Every structure is written in structure tokens, then in C-alpha cells.
Amino acid sequence: MLFLDACRFQNHSRPPAWIMRQAGRYLPEYRQLRETYSFVELCTTPELAVEVSLQPLRRFGFDAVIVFYDILFLPEAMGAPLEFTEEGPVFKRPVRSLADVDGLHPPDLHALDPRKGTGAILETLRRLRADVPPDTALLGFAGAPFTVAAYLIEGGFKRSGDRMKRAMYEEPRTVHRLLEQLTECTGEYLAAQVEAGADSVQLFDTWAGLLGPADYHEFAQPYERAVLARVASTGAPSILYVNGGPHLLGEMALSGASVLSIDWRMPLPTARSIVKERVGLQGNLDPYALFAPPAQVRTQVASVLESLRGDRGYVFNLGHGILPETPVESVEAIVETVRAWRP
Numbered sequence: 001m002l003f004l005d006a007c008r009f010q011n012h013s014r015p016p017a018w019i020m021r022q023a024g025r026y027l028p029e030y031r032q033l034r035e036t037y038s039f040v041e042l043c044t045t046p047e048l049a050v051e052v053s054l055q056p057l058r059r060f061g062f063d064a065v066i067v068f069y070d071i072l073f074l075p076e077a078m079g080a081p082l083e084f085t086e087e088g089p090v091f092k093r094p095v096r097s098l099a100d101v102d103g104l105h106p107p108d109l110h111a112l113d114p115r116k117g118t119g120a121i122l123e124t125l126r127r128l129r130a131d132v133p134p135d136t137a138l139l140g141f142a143g144a145p146f147t148v149a150a151y152l153i154e155g156g157f158k159r160s161g162d163r164m165k166r167a168m169y170e171e172p173r174t175v176h177r178l179l180e181q182l183t184e185c186t187g188e189y190l191a192a193q194v195e196a197g198a199d200s201v202q203l204f205d206t207w208a209g210l211l212g213p214a215d216y217h218e219f220a221q222p223y224e225r226a227v228l229a230r231v232a233s234t235g236a237p238s239i240l241y242v243n244g245g246p247h248l249l250g251e252m253a254l255s256g257a258s259v260l261s262i263d264w265r266m267p268l269p270t271a272r273s274i275v276k277e278r279v280g281l282q283g284n285l286d287p288y289a290l291f292a293p294p295a296q297v298r299t300q301v302a303s304v305l306e307s308l309r310g311d312r313g314y315v316f317n318l319g320h321g322i323l324p325e326t327p328v329e330s331v332e333a334i335v336e337t338v339r340a341w342r343p
Contacts, residue, residue, distance in 0.1 A: 003064050003137035007200060007237035007258045007280055009313040015305065016063035016137070017338040019331070020241070020261075021321030022056040023068045026328065029055050039084055043069050044114045049124040054131060059328075060335045064137040064200075067128060067193075069121045071143030071204060073114045074189055075152055075182070077107035081115075087156070094155035096167075101178045106185050109192050118189055122196040129197030137200060140193030144205035144240075145182040145223035149175065161210045168219055175219065183223045187230030194234040201231055202239040202261065209244025216248050221255055228256040239282060243320060249274050264319035268307045280313030287318045290330035297333040302341075310343050 002016035024030055030052060033042060042048045052068040072089050076082040081092040095101055111117025125140060132138045143151075150164040151157055153175075167175050190201045208220040224240060231238045237258035242248060246266035252275075253260065259280035262271055271281055289300045301316070308314045316338050322331070 001135055001137060001199070003315065004199060004237065006313055006315050007239075009277065009280060011312045011314070012343070014338060014341045014343060015308075015311075015314045015316045017316040017335060018062040018064035018066065018137075018139075019056075019318050019322050019334070020066075022060075022062060022066065022331075023052045024322070025324035026322055026326040026331070027055055027059065028328075029059075039070075040114070043073065044112075044120040046120055046123040046127055049120065050127045050131065053124065053128055056331075057132070057136065060331055061339075062136070062335065064139050065128060065132050066139040066141060066202070067121060067125055067198070069124070069141070071141070071148065072151060073121070074107065074118060074142060074185065075104075075148055076114055077111070077117050078104045078181075078185060080104065080152055089151070090156045091152055095149075095152040095178060096174075097171075098174050098177060101174060101181060104178075104181055107189070109189065118192070122192055125193055125196040125198055138198050140190065140196075140198035140201040142186050142190050142193075142201065142203060142227075144203045144208065144220065145179045145186060145227065146211075146220040147205050147207045148182050148186070149178045150207045152178065157207070161207055164207070165210065165215075168215065179219065179223045183226045187227045190227065190231050190238075191234050194231065194236045198236065200237045200239065200258075202241060203227060203231075203257070205240065205242045205245075208242045208248070211248070213248060213251060216251055221248075221251050224255045224257075232256060239315075241282075246271070253279055259313070259315060261315075261317060262319065268304065268314075272308065272311065277313065280315065281308065281311070282315040282317045284317070284319040285334075287320050287323050287326070290318075290322070290326045290334075292330070294327075294329050294333040297330045298337045301334050301337040305338065305341050 005011040108117035110119040112119040239259040240257035241261035261282035264286035
């Protein structure tokens with residue numbers, strides 16, 4: 001399997017390709033489903049989540065299918081009431097004290113009700129395992145402890161993380177206790193995803209890029225490392241993504257991830273020179289590049305591929321999730337270019 005070969009630095013063929021948020025609003029078949037079902041229904045009803053997860057595979061033939069879900073269902077199952085609004089997800093009772101942290105609890109991993117457990121994603125993965133071709137990787141995912149803690153402390157995420165960053169200095173004991181609890185639950189959650197059929201999992205630390213190196217070293221990387229160690233114990237490779245994290249790349253390489261997914265802010269050869277051949281690399285086309293004409297998209301993709309020609313540990317992806325208004329023709333151009341590539 002191309003994807004797993006690249007994760008293990010053993011790929012001698014073209015790079016595998018998939019894109020973050022590849023199942024979603026840019027696809028007309030997804031928008032058609034959303035006319036009938038809410039986002040929560042699509043995520044938490046296994047037959048619907050299977051359909052949405054498979055839509056991009058049917059249309060484009062990616063080398064990996066990522067399960068359709070949301071990173072915030074885990075903290076909801078831990079006892080943090082969650083509401084998805086037009087402005088984004090909102091926690092009705094933000095976590096602001098040790099008492100709030102102590103009010104959280106490990107989820108029932110197998111309960112189908114998202115307010116109590118994570119059984120829906122596990123059932124979706126089991127069903128996908130039967131439907132995904134053997135040469136295509138099945139991916140699970142979770143939010144990293146720092147990022148999920150930021151959502152819980154902020155209540156939402158419209159404040160650019162200022163409340164979270166204040167809490168790190170004003171209430172470090174509370175923040176670390178929350179991170180510890182999230183770490184334990186996230187590690188078991190991802191291990192359960194592997195057991196349910198995921199070939200690999202990605203840990204999204206989307207908001208850790210807000211941190212400087214010292215704060216990342218204290219508040220994010222140790223917890224990433226503990227989660228990824230639990231994943232490693234299953235034998236499955238892992239991917240770590242930190243948006244806005246090029247300044248943290250050296251520390252990220254020590255997280256225990258098999259692959260580091262990086263955004264467009266650093267050229268891939270520079271990233272490779274920093275991490276050497278300790279880990280694989282994934283990325284890193286700017287999602288806005290997909291608004292160019294298809295011919296220009298092909299040129300941009302070819303440039304990214306050429307920059308790591310012959311790299312045995314490389315996975316093509318975007319530097320962030322695909323944008324909702326992205327033309328389908330641009331995604332077709334990505335897949336055509338990658339599939340025609342010769343190392």
C-alpha cells in the first residue's frame with residue numbers, strides 16, 4: 001500500500017495523495033446530503049458517515065480515505081455539552097477551573113450517542129474497513145490535547161486563542177490537569193480507532209502554532225508525545241499536523257509521529273533538511289492555489305512533487321483543509337498530476 005509504505009519510509013513509487021477535509025462542502029454530492037441531514041447527523045449516523053467518507057474516493061480515487069467525524073465529539077463525550085451553530089462549534093459550559101476539569105470523565109468509547117461516547121466513529125470505521133479497497137488506506141483522527149483544551153477553555157474559537165494563552169500563565173495547574181485528562185482519553189480513543197480498522201491516524205494540533213517554542217515544549221509536545229506513544233503501541237503509523245508550525249518543526253520531529261504534516265509556510269526541502277530522515281513529511285500545497293485554473297494547479301502540484309522527488313517518506317497533501325468553494329476540477333487536476341508522476 002503506497003500510503004503505508006510512505007509512512008514507513010519505504011515508498012519507491014509515486015507519492016500517495018489525499019487531502020485534509022476531502023469529504024465535505026466542496027463536493028456537490030455532499031451538499032445534496034446536507035439539504036436533508038444536519039452536520040451532526042452526518043457525523044454520528046454510521047451509514048451516512050460511511051457514505052460521506054467514500055464520496056471523494058469514488059470521485060477522485062485518493063490513496064487514503066479519512067473517516068468523516070469531528071474532533072470535538074470526544075470532549076462532548078467526556079461531559080462538555082457541545083452545540084454546532086452557524087458561527088461554529090460552541091461549548092455551553094467552558095472549562096475555566098479545576099472543578100470544571102474534574103467534572104469531565106473518560107468517555108464510553110462504544111456508546112453510539114455522541115453525548116456519551118464515541119461508538120459512532122468506531123462503527124463507521126468498521127463499516128468502511130469492509131468497503132475500502134485493500135490498496136487504499138483508511139485513516140482515523142483526533143484533535144491533539146492542546147487544541148481540544150483551547151476549544152474547551154475558549155468556549156468556541158473566535159478570540160484567536162487569547163483566553164487559552166492567558167490561562168497558561170494565570171492557571172497553569174488547571175491547564176496541565178486538563179491536558180493530562182485529554183491525553184489519556186485521546187490515546188485510548190485513537191487506539192480504539194485502530195482496533196476498529198484504521199490503518200493510520202492523524203493528530204490535529206491545529207492551534208499549537210499559536211505557541212512559541214518554549215510554550216509548545218511545555219503545553220503541547222509532551223501531550224502529543226504521550227498520545228502518539230499509545231498509537232505506536234498498536235503498531236499503526238501516525239501523522240501530526242500543526243497549523244502555522246514551521247518554527248516548531250524540530251520539536252515536532254521529537255513527538256513520536258511517523259509523519260509530520262506541514263503547512264505551506266515552509267518549503268518541503270527545508271523541512272526535510274530540519275527533520276532529516278527521522279520522520280516522513282506530508283503536504284503542503286496552499287489550499288488557495290486550487291482557485292487557479294486547472295493547468296496552473298497541475299503546475300503547482302508538479303512543483304511540490306519535484307521538490308521532494310525520490311523521497312521515500314513523502315505523502316502529497318494540502319497545507320490545510322480544502323476550502324468549501326474549491327472547484328472540483330482543481331482536485332481532479334491534483335489527482336491526475338500525482339498519479340502521472342514518476343519518481
